[in-house]
Amino acid sequence: MSNSIFLVLDMMNDLVHEEGVSSKGPYGEQVRSRNIVQNTRTAIDKARKAGVPIGFVRVGFSPDYRECPPNSPIFSKARDNNIFKLGEWGTQTHPDLGQRDEDFDIVKHRVSPFHATTLDAILSAKHITRIYCSGISTNAVVQAAVREGHDRDFEMILLEDCCCGLTREEHEIAIKSLERFCQMTTSTDVEFK
Template sequence: MTSAYLVLDLQNDLVHDDGASGKGPLGEAVRSRRIIENTNKVIAKARAAGAPVIFVRVGFSEDYRECSSTSPMFSGLRKAGLMKLGSFGTEIHPDLERRPEDVLITKHRVSPFYGTELEVILRAKKISRVVASGVSTPAVVQACIREAHDRDYECVVVEDACAAPGAIEHDESIAVLKRFAAVSTADEVSFA
């Protein structure tokens, strides 16, 4: 079975101490749960097994042409100047071990599959198993796992490499995700 590791939305606007959300409850959860450190553990395991590492970020053009004005989640981004491609906010957190050979997917919605080349890349690499983690658990992690499940990938969520603005949100999301995926930890997950 060929696996890939999807690192979801660990970009500066969301998780960096100086990012817009990094200064709030989500950033605090990322720090207290050691999300960056745990993600790096999983990246190292994926690399050791020869599994591709795929970074996913959300970002919009300078004029926000891809940004939905009807989305409660995205409609305020233009006004706030957040998630603009080419800015600090859409860069992957600098403490993550990203390499030139890693794939970078830019998405304009919650799901990393919607309107992106993600599935084309997974199919080209003959991936049948998706290991995923990131922020936030009730948004991109759930969207990713549900879509991967429905596209017939075997799915694994690395629980201690995921976070949400609140512990209850995170725990409830993990409980739901157990219907679609195996749940593991950074220490236990395997790419063999």
């Protein structure tokens, strides 16, 4: 049994699908130019082959947005734009990533994948000590996962080529700030164990 998990962060249709609401904007451009979906699928396939469980982390809210923080600069527009609704296509994981029934599905209502989610219980039940992670955006959920995972004494490994921000510069600044808290690798070089 593996003591590792691969967390795939916010790789949802609203954010990364070519028909998602973000496809025409900066996220869509970065996702395509950096081959984020393809790189992530490569990493998922390698993790599966190594017997490492996958956890898909998704941000989402009830249809009435009851969990959505009204004062959040990040989430306050979700209601206005009718996005991030659980149970709808936009909050489903991108189909090319091949999510399976046995994968963990972790829903969050804030930036951090640890805040008020089932993640702690999963990590404890599976005796996880090492977390591989990737996703978008680098300077939000990825940064939160790495820093919080580090402070909870997990070995953190970030797959840099499976992450992006709104701009290349935003991504690079976030990666630079995370180098002190995790090991860096890529979908090509990662060795899941």
